[in-house]
Amino acid sequence: MKTIGLIANPNVGKTVIFNALTGARQSVANFPGVTVEKKSGILRHNNEEIxxxxxxxxxxxxxxxxxxxxxxxxIIEEKPDLIIxxxxxxxxxxxxxLTLQLLELGANLLVVLNMGDIAESKGITIDAKFLSNLLEAPVIETIAPKKKGIIELKTAILEHSNKKFTPTNVSWFDAFSSEIGVIKESLKNAGVTSEKWALTWAASALLEGDEVIRDMLEESGVDLKLVDKVIDEATENLPxxxxxxxxxxxxxxxxxxxSKKVKTKTMDEQWTKTDMMDEVLTHKYFGxxxxxxVFWGVFHFVFSFGDPFIGLVELIFSKLTNLIIDDFGADPDNFFTGLLTDGIIGGVGGILVFLPIIALLFLAIGVLEDTGxxxxxxxxxxxxxNRFGLNGQAIVPMLLGFGCNIPAIMSTRTIKSEKERLTSIFVNGFISCGARLPIYVLIAGALYSETEAANIALLMYLIGMIVAITTAWIxxxxxxxxxxxxxxxxxxxYLRPSITASLIKLWQRCKGFLYKAGTLILISAIIIYCLNFFEMVEPIGKVVAILFWWMEIEWELGAALLFGLVAKEVVVGALGVLLQVENTPDNPEDTDLRVALKTRLQEGSSNVDATAFSYMVFSLLYVPCFAALGAVRQETNSWKMTIWVTVMYIVVAYVLAALTMAIGVFIF
Amino acid sequence: MEMTLDQMEVGQKGRIVKLVKQGATRKALLEMGILPNAEVTIIRSAPLGDPLELLIQGYHLSIRKVDAQMIIVEVLDK
Known part of the structure; x- marks a missing residue:
């Protein structure tokens, strides 16, 4: 099948066009060798697939x-049939x-002039035909959110992707033309063929001092000694x-x-909507x-909107439990009934209940991301x-981490300084992701009122942020x-986020969550139930509880922390399995996990509030989940660093949770 | 009148004369269109005083004052 690539500057509506071309037929993989997310999809048009x-x-x-x-x-290695x-x-x-650089590279190019409506509102018109002549590449005009020009684009893609990738010899570097010519010759002599490389591009990239191209040429066995000599001579002669x-x-x-030939501008710089919004949003005092x-509002929106849905999902699962109990009887010693009700419904259901708020959180973060x-x-x-040794851009992965740490860790790849990128990756695990939210909602919800619980959750997010930034500084x-x-x-x-794009992104994230619930968490729940049925969890949980003696927790809570190493959802899932075992058989109506949890917390601790806070702080800070550690491993490309990070998470979590307990005992 | 970009006031417009100091930062600035002869306007500084928001090549770019110091400008009007 033919392959085409979409390339653009950030914020030009690339994702909207990608969605328009491929619909929901998308999949996410990684680029070979690195973990940069490679999103690909299938374009179907006129009985062809690309x-x-x-x-x-x-x-x-x-x-x-x-x-x-x-x-x-x-572009160089996979040689796509067409670059859009x-x-x-x-x-x-x-x-x-970027377009010129792509032409230099000899890519088979199709240019899309997007956002014509915004240009128009600024009084800018562009002569697409003329542009096409000047660039010697086809140009299609689109207004992606209105689906304008998409059919034409699809047709043009089919037509132009039939061309072969032919390295052309464009060059705007008259100043260097003789030097480039000489380097080109010596490249040819060194055995580099024009079939594999756009020679002019390679020559000028070498002259520009490009390290990567050097490495690539050297790797493919080209001796650059002669080329280097030519470059040295050439750069000596520079103006x-x-x-x-x-x-x-x-x-x-x-x-x-x-631009002078193709662009006409009928208005002077206008006071745009963006300028107006920035006057307020980046205001000296109000910004x-x-x-x-805004972020406080996001979380409150998530809580107040999501809460009724939680009740709804809870109701569905409790009805399901009742159905099973009606059919099979509520025999506490029956392994299979227990596995179904306490194990699977308790564990998987216990976490699926929180899907509504997690989805709302994903939606809100996604929308904020898309607006600019x-x-x-x-x-x-x-x-x-900057005070903390990071770049302003490092705040973006942190905010994205509120949704999920994995895409957040991947988003650090835009950070150019390697040390800052690694720092950002390291501390991202402290940022409270959506999967940790259920822990706060469950524990705070068991002890406090709804509003208090929401504020406590918010406090946890804040603590995560503070720990992340402080750790980054250290x-x-x-x-x-x-x-x-x-x-x-x-x-x-600023862009109004596209509803389709937001929904597609939301669906992909939710799909990931559901997949996790159906695999990892289901398996964990079954394992935990089985271990528990044969009374093997209690001793393990007791060991954990001893390690956390200062926290004064019962063994179920200790075991949940241990199982939660796999993923934070499992903490809630495990509590669902372990606590309901004791509560459901006699009284099938009383399946509220919160009630059971509150009882257990009170049984264990002499200061329930301090224990609850300490437990939440530990849950917030220790190991995000195996998948996030996997992302750390791939992005850092180092097991050593991954282990280092894991140890750091656990130590920081343990120390700060103990500190929280101490402070809590003092306050409450 | 020539000065460095960070010395310009909000709302002032200038023409870039040159970028002193070589290196990766300058290369990135050049690629973003901060070139000799380009016109630049200071839109605002961030609430805490740094970074600056510029209008350059018809779009808005933000850079820190410390990097603006390497950009020599000729002030066009007030």
Missing amino acids: TVVDLPGIYSLTTSSIDEKITRQF NIIDSSNLDRNLY ESDAELVYADARYKHIFAI IPIFLV YLARVAFLMDKIM LRKTYFKGETSPFIMELPP
Whole structure:
């Protein structure tokens, strides 16, 4: 099957186009060798099928971040049949920078002029035909959210993907043409064929000082000694400025020449909606308070909207339990009835109950991500983050971590400084993900009123954030010592999030959660039930409870923490299995886990409030889940670091939970 | 009048003369369109004083004051 790749700057509506091309037929895998998420889907049009790969959003192909490296690798090594380069019509000049680099690379290119409506509102019109002539590549106009131009795009994709990948020899580097020619010759002499490489591109990349291309050529057995000599001679002869300036300048000069011909602007810079919103959202005094209120609002929306649904799902499961008990009888010694009701419904149901709030959390975080507001948060928080040795952009993975740590850990790949990226990966596990929310809701909900429980959950999120930032600061002073990287970030226009895109993203995240519930958590629940049926959990739980003697917990809670190493959902699942065993048989109506939990907490602890807080803090901070550790392993590419991180999580969690207990005993 | 970009006031417009200091930061700035001869306007500074928000090449870019120090500008109007 043919393969095409979607490439664009961030914030130009690439995902909307990807969704429009592939519908829901999408799958997520990884790029070979790295764990950067590779989203691909199938485009079906006129009885043909084509694989569409959604590449990460980047500004340039010069390989300073992993995203850029991967994109370039994809073009060079997988040789897609067609590259779709999406351009924001309202921001033509800067977008064309990447386009030129793609042309230099010799990609078979199809340019999409998207967001024509936004350009129009700014008084900008672009002559697509003329642009197509100048770039020598087909140009299609679209307004993706309105589905305008999508059919035409599909047809054009079919037509142009039939062409072969042919390295062309475009060049806007007149200043270097002779040097490039010489390097090209010496590359040829060194045995590099133009079939495999766009020679002009390789030559000019070498001249630009590109390390990755050097490594790639060397790996394929090319002797670069002669080439190096030529480059040394060439760079000696350079004008006063250096290669990178000459390169950027040459590309932009070419861009301005194109843009002058194809772009007409009938209005001066307008006061846009984005400007208006930024006046408020990044306001000198209100900006940061608004950010706090927005996130506080998100969580309250999640709680108040989700709560009734929790009741609904609970009701369904309790009816299901009753049905089974009606049919098989409520015999506490019957292994199979117990497995069904206490094991599976107690464990898996215990966590599925929280799907509504987790889904709402995913939805809210996803929508915030799509509006462009997170870039403003990075702008607002950069100075604070800088104090802690991080870049403002490091706040984005943290906020995404509120949904799920795995995509959050993956999103760190946009951070260019390796030390800051590793720091961000390390501390992301402290950020309270959606799967931890049920623990707070369950425990705080067992002891306190609904509003109090919501505020306690919020407090847990805050504690997670504080621990993450403080740990980052310590890491940046010690293990990952170094200067902070520069903050160079676009503040894109605000976009109304597309409903389809939000729903597709929501569905993918929920699917992941349901899959986990149906596999990992189901298996854990069955194992825990079986172990418990044969009375093997109690001794294990007691050992854990002894290790946590200061927390004053009963063995069920201890065992739940141990099983929770696998995934945080399992904490609640395990409590569901273990606590209901004792409560359901005599009184099948009284299946409320919260009541059972409250009883057990009171039985164990002399200070229930302190124990509950301490338990929640530990749950918040220790090992996010095996899958997140897997993401850490893949992103750091190091077992040593992964083990290091795991130990750090557990130690920090243990110490801070003990501290919480001490403070709690003092306060309550 | 020439000065460094971080010395410009909010609302002021200038033309970039040159970028001093070589390295990865400069390369990134160049690629984002901060080039000699480009016009730049200071939109605002973040609530805590840093970073700055610029209008460059028709879009909004945020950079820190410390990096703005390496950009020499000629002030166009107030």
